[in-house]
Amino acid sequence: MLQYAFMRYAFYASTFIAITCGVVGVYVVARQFSFLAHTLSEIGFAGAAFAAFAGIPSLWGMILFTLLGSIGVGELTLHTDQKESSISAISALFIGLGVLFLSISNSNARYATSILFGSIIGVDLQDVYQLIILSLIVIVLLILVARQLNYDSFDHIGAASHHLKTGLVSLVFLIALAMSVSIGSQIVGSLLVFILLTLPASTARYLGKSIWSMIIWSVAFALIGVWAGLYLAYVTNWPVTFFISIIEVAIYLLAYGLHQLKRN
Amino acid sequence: MILDVHNLTMKFDNRTIFQDLDFQLQEGSMTALLGPNGAGKTTLIRILLGMLAPTAGSFQFDEHVKLGYVPQFRNIDPEYPLSIRSFIELNGPLFKSKQFKQEVDHELEEMNLTSIQHTRMGEASGGQKQRAYLAQALLDKPNMIVLDEATASLDPSAKEELMALIQHLNKKHGMTVLFVTHDVPLAKKYMKEYLYLDHGTVQAGKIADFQEVYS
Numbered sequence: 001m002l003q004y005a006f007m008r009y010a011f012y013a014s015t016f017i018a019i020t021c022g023v024v025g026v027y028v029v030a031r032q033f034s035f036l037a038h039t040l041s042e043i044g045f046a047g048a049a050f051a052a053f054a055g056i057p058s059l060w061g062m063i064l065f066t067l068l069g070s071i072g073v074g075e076l077t078l079h080t081d082q083k084e085s086s087i088s089a090i091s092a093l094f095i096g097l098g099v100l101f102l103s104i105s106n107s108n109a110r111y112a113t114s115i116l117f118g119s120i121i122g123v124d125l126q127d128v129y130q131l132i133i134l135s136l137i138v139i140v141l142l143i144l145v146a147r148q149l150n151y152d153s154f155d156h157i158g159a160a161s162h163h164l165k166t167g168l169v170s171l172v173f174l175i176a177l178a179m180s181v182s183i184g185s186q187i188v189g190s191l192l193v194f195i196l197l198t199l200p201a202s203t204a205r206y207l208g209k210s211i212w213s214m215i216i217w218s219v220a221f222a223l224i225g226v227w228a229g230l231y232l233a234y235v236t237n238w239p240v241t242f243f244i245s246i247i248e249v250a251i252y253l254l255a256y257g258l259h260q261l262k263r264n
Numbered sequence: 265m266i267l268d269v270h271n272l273t274m275k276f277d278n279r280t281i282f283q284d285l286d287f288q289l290q291e292g293s294m295t296a297l298l299g300p301n302g303a304g305k306t307t308l309i310r311i312l313l314g315m316l317a318p319t320a321g322s323f324q325f326d327e328h329v330k331l332g333y334v335p336q337f338r339n340i341d342p343e344y345p346l347s348i349r350s351f352i353e354l355n356g357p358l359f360k361s362k363q364f365k366q367e368v369d370h371e372l373e374e375m376n377l378t379s380i381q382h383t384r385m386g387e388a389s390g391g392q393k394q395r396a397y398l399a400q401a402l403l404d405k406p407n408m409i410v411l412d413e414a415t416a417s418l419d420p421s422a423k424e425e426l427m428a429l430i431q432h433l434n435k436k437h438g439m440t441v442l443f444v445t446h447d448v449p450l451a452k453k454y455m456k457e458y459l460y461l462d463h464g465t466v467q468a469g470k471i472a473d474f475q476e477v478y479s
């Protein structure tokens with residue numbers, strides 16, 4: 001299948017997406033940000049719809065919206081007791097905006113489907129370069145704050161008692177998360193990108209006992225999901241996102257089951 | 265003198281937690297900070313650690329003091345994945361040198377955690393978790409350690425084990441200990457001095473002379 005350029009591009013792109021989402025996911029789960037990752041997916045959808053309306057590439061619309069959204073949601077959830085309701089309200093607002101932008105931009109239904117559910121045929125070489133550069137930026141951001149991010153994500157109270165700048169760490173992480181959502185959406189679609197940001201890392205928690213080992217497991221499961229998903233999508237002509245979801249859920253349930261068995 | 269507190273006052277909004285506290289701690293002392301729930305013990309500790317600014321007053325540590333701190337609450341749920349060792353290593357560099365690994369080995373041994381270092385923190389017992397918190401704080405190489413309600417949720421044997429370790433730190437390493445608790449019998453057994461915080465004021469003295477004035 002790799003004799004086709006579009007499949008090669010999809011393969012390269014999804015490899016970097018899986019690595020980025022696999023790494024970021026470990027911190028999403030540790031910081032209990034799964035709900036936020038979900039909301040950012042919806043904000044990403046609105047961003048892509050806005051991009052269609054404004055005539056700019058969808059990736060840039062997504063990055064713009066998810067950056068604003070993650071910082072806004074991050075601030076809001078820090079300063080309110082009603083975390084879930086405020087996130088729901090923001091979700092609703094952005095989905096509404098997304099629907100509006102799509103309808104006034106006169107884009108066709110196919111565009112909407114590919115934003116929401118992802119697509120492997122839309123990726124060209126330039127997109128691949130963009131995704132790789134953005135992935136590297138995310139990874140570099142994480143490396144810059146890695147020590148503090150590790151401590152704060154896995155022992156917030158210990159980190160705070162060492163006077164770590166947990167607010168700054170949180171901000172850098174929210175930026176990295178917003179970018180990961182935008183990158184991931186390019187193949188998986190904005191509706192399901194949160195899968196790559198939560199399930200491989202949740203599975204990794206059952207297997208790894210150190211942050212490094214969790215990152216390795218998480219990236220491995222994300223890669224298995226996107227590679228196998230691409231192959232199966234190519235063979236069956238069914239949506240790649242369907243396969244990725246099924247694979248990640250299956251791996252998660254297996255690890256969960258084994259974990260429970262071992263416990264009892 | 266290792267710590268000198270002068271006229272320390274703390275208010276949250278308009279509610280006074282304590283007013284004009286004056287006390288000193290001596291180097292190598294073992295002091296119990298006693299007082300009922302809500303008296304302001306944790307608040308006082310957080311001020312001394314520089315995590316909270318007092319409303320008024322001042323305090324001064326000896327310039328050679330290196331503080332270690334074990335906070336009152338930690339959010340470690342039963343599904344928490346890191347091993348005891350990885351948890352302790354959070355208070356260390358990203359890339360671990362041989363020397364750092366040896367320091368971790370040493371603290372694990374000192375806290376009786378070597379044989380269970382690969383147990384997940386979420387699956388560790390209350391006593392094991394407290395010893396891991398203490399080991400993490402000891403990586404800072406403190407000469408004074410502050411523990412906030414470290415024995416509060418432990419069963420009797422785990423309490424004794426932790427207190428013996430704290431006594432060891434004081435005797436063998438000359439570490440100054442400030443131990444926050446509302447368990448008077450335990451404090452009487454292991455500590456030498458007391459500070460009693462209640463109704464916004466503090467009293468100090470030898471623990472043997474401490475009269476239990478609250479129940």
Ligand SMILES: Nc1ncnc2c1ncn2[C@@H]1O[C@H](COP(=O)(O)OP(=O)(O)O)[C@@H](O)[C@H]1O
Pocket residue numbers: 276281299300301302303304305306307308
């Ligand atoms: N950040 C805060 N804002 C307002 N009130 C607080 C804050 N922290 C503690 N308090 C109040 O100060 C009092 C003392 O609390 P604390 O120092 O935790 O007591 P203790 O540790 O002795 O049980 C309590 O009534 C508590 O509700």
Ligand SMILES: [Mg+2]
Pocket residue numbers: 305306307336412413
């Ligand atoms: Mg307290």
